[in-house]
Amino acid sequence: MLIDARNVTKAFGAFRAVDDASVSVEEGDILGLIGPNGAGKSTFFNCLTGDLPVTSGSVSFAGADVTRLPPEARAKLGLARTFQVPLTFESMSVLDNATIGALLRHHTAREARAKARDVLQRVGLGHVTDAPARSLGTPGRKRLEIARALASEPKALLLDEAMAGLTPTEVRDAIELVRRIHGDGITIVIVEHIMEVIVSLAQRVVVFHQGREIARGTPREVTSDPKVIEAYLGRRKVRHA
């Protein structure tokens, strides 16, 4: 088991954004995490990465209990993530942005830069390494976000809506990129609203609604599950349909 989250609850005051969620991810999996807006997906992600402390429950990664570890320590163990809103340093070059990720493992700037160049090539940004990050459009920013995460040489990559805002063609290219990353041996957890992405990539899917898991299974199983349809559309609309 690479990631094992047990009975994770995250409360903001009296409100439980994540309520007793248990999700495990085997090495080599591509796990999809879906659910309507506000279901608690990003909050759960943040509990996995350490960006938010859990209220209760535990998270282990690669056999180590990481529940109380900060994000940097989890990254060091091999857990990398992208953010829903890309965290790029606008005035810095594309190369320098990716180098930030590589500095986790490489202690000289020269080695870190070499690693960053390699990763930028892999994600299709090899031709814009010297451009400032602000010159990139949405697809470029999303790729840079992935490059920064990959430069930290992770075992698992958590993608939080990495394809939002892309055109259908760009989404297809991004799906190919994620396939290649997975082919390189990296375990993937993906939060995504675009169903094509989940159906094309995920081997297993967990569905959240109001902070709780309501279904799990293959993409086909969950997308035909009445509980899932109801969570997305609302009970009245389902009855109507």
Ligand SMILES: Nc1ncnc2c1ncn2[C@@H]1O[C@H](COP(=O)(O)OP(=O)(O)OP(=O)(O)O)[C@@H](O)[C@H]1O
């Ligand atoms: N820091 C916070 N303080 C209070 N409530 C929060 C906080 N962060 C998230 N929430 C609430 O927790 C719930 C779950 O939010 P979360 O962002 O995890 O959902 P999500 O499934 O990722 O939604 P989306 O698909 O819209 O990104 C929402 O009702 C949100 O308003």
